Amino acid sequence: MIFTVNTEVFEGPLDLMLHLIKSNKLDLFDLDMNVLTTQYFNYITTLKHQNVEIASEFLSELASLLEYKSKKLLPKETVEITSEYEVDEREKLVQRLLEYQNYKEASMQLEQAFSARQLLLSKPLSEESQNYINESSELITGTPYDLMKAMQKVIKRQSILRPDTTTLNVKEVSLEERAKTVELTLQQQNTITFDRLCEDCINLGMVVVTFLVILDFMKNQKIFVEVIDDKILIKRKNYA
Amino acid sequence: MRKIVEGLLFLSGDEGLTLEQISETISYSKEDTFVMLQEMIEEYHSSDSAIQIVLFGGIYRFVSKSFLHPYAQKLFTSIKPVQLSNASLETLAIIAYRQPITRSEIEEIRGVGCDHIIRKLEARHLIRNIGRSEDIGRAFLYEVTEEFLNAFQLTSLNELPELTLNVSQHKLFEE
Numbered sequence: 001m002i003f004t005v006n007t008e009v010f011e012g013p014l015d016l017m018l019h020l021i022k023s024n025k026l027d028l029f030d031l032d033m034n035v036l037t038t039q040y041f042n043y044i045t046t047l048k049h050q051n052v053e054i055a056s057e058f059l060s061e062l063a064s065l066l067e068y069k070s071k072k073l074l075p076k077e078t079v080e081i082t083s084e085y086e087v088d089e090r091e092k093l094v095q096r097l098l099e100y101q102n103y104k105e106a107s108m109q110l111e112q113a114f115s116a117r118q119l120l121l122s123k124p125l126s127e128e129s130q131n132y133i134n135e136s137s138e139l140i141t142g143t144p145y146d147l148m149k150a151m152q153k154v155i156k157r158q159s160i161l162r163p164d165t166t167t168l169n170v171k172e173v174s175l176e177e178r179a180k181t182v183e184l185t186l187q188q189q190n191t192i193t194f195d196r197l198c199e200d201c202i203n204l205g206m207v208v209v210t211f212l213v214i215l216d217f218m219k220n221q222k223i224f225v226e227v228i229d230d231k232i233l234i235k236r237k238n239y240a
Numbered sequence: 241m242r243k244i245v246e247g248l249l250f251l252s253g254d255e256g257l258t259l260e261q262i263s264e265t266i267s268y269s270k271e272d273t274f275v276m277l278q279e280m281i282e283e284y285h286s287s288d289s290a291i292q293i294v295l296f297g298g299i300y301r302f303v304s305k306s307f308l309h310p311y312a313q314k315l316f317t318s319i320k321p322v323q324l325s326n327a328s329l330e331t332l333a334i335i336a337y338r339q340p341i342t343r344s345e346i347e348e349i350r351g352v353g354c355d356h357i358i359r360k361l362e363a364r365h366l367i368r369n370i371g372r373s374e375d376i377g378r379a380f381l382y383e384v385t386e387e388f389l390n391a392f393q394l395t396s397l398n399e400l401p402e403l404t405l406n407v408s409q410h411k412l413f414e415e
């Protein structure tokens with residue numbers, strides 16, 4: 001029993017067209033659109049009979065090929081204009097095919113370089129030197145829950161410290177403003193706990209803003225954060 | 241001095257070192273360091289040593305020569321050559337030659353959607369997004385990374401194989 005397996009996998013409609021042009025020995029610079037359209041159509045219909053799912057891109061190219069062909073079949077009344085249009089459409093397709101072929105060829109050359117590079121192996125950086133280079137590997141010790149617990153503690157203390165009856169100062173501190181103050185504090189002392197950082201907070205909103213600033217700084221790698229016994233320890237990164 | 245550079249490169253492993261890092265460490269001028277490294281590369285290349293120095297993407301590293309690969313593969317089962325699909329290679333080629341380029345421009349050349357491939361290449365650090373295009377839609381622009389140069393044995397993009405047909409020139413004629 002003979003199994004015919006089509007191993008050819010096309011990367012897209014242009015790839016398929018190039019293949020058809022090559023196998024039919026068509027001249028890319030003087031492309032016979034009739035042959036190409038017929039071949040392309042046949043290929044897609046065979047695929048369909050084999051119950052292969054056809055990507056929409058293939059169908060869309062087929063549609064434009066058929067459109068081109070049907071336009072040519074129409075009686076030509078305004079000869080000059082139509083012929084110009086046809087040349088244009090064909091030229092466009094050839095241009096696209098040429099450009100695509102270019103990159104396809106280049107990608108094959110790149111593939112060779114890539115496989116050759118795969119054969120050259122290198123040794124991972126020794127752990128010893130890694131430690132010198134990456135201090136930041138100890139950037140965060142602790143889980144997000146430790147952060148949450150520490151935050152809860154600050155909020156709790158905040159609510160105890162502030163008596164229930166105080167006149168509320170409705171002064172919103174913006175993230176940017178707070179970031180400036182925090183940065184200034186960090187410049188004065190390299191290491192500070194989150195509790196101390198929040199000492200000047202007059203309300204809960206400000207604590208939250210301070211926390212957001214810390215998260216922001218962590219994201220921007222300005223600081224190290226460490227959690228020790230429910231305390232958030234903030235360290236300034238020296239070379240940031 | 242050569243011995244020192246050799247030792248430094250050995251210690252830096254697969255991370256490798258840039259010319260600047262080496263020349264600053266040994267307090268040599270960049271030019272002298274470059275010449276010295278060039279000599280070292282050639283020396284290792286022509287010797288029967290199992291290792292060599294390579295310069296890809298601006299980084300000097302020690303790598304083993306390819307004849308060692310089958311043996312290394314036998315010893316360390318974790319070593320498996322990575323394969324890139326044709327689609328990935330085509331997309332990479334287009335980006336490398338035409339960068340910075342948007343996704344829709346790549347798709348126009350390839351005639352198929354590339355969304356998935358671009359995300360995969362980005363995850364493998366072969367390409368990166370470098371902001372948005374000024375044109376309508378402000379699409380993301382992509383370019384290849386140093387990791388790409390390393391993976392394709394290139395020092396810079398100038399070393400890319402020349403395209404058979406100069407597309408940009410061809411377009412000039414058309415217009």
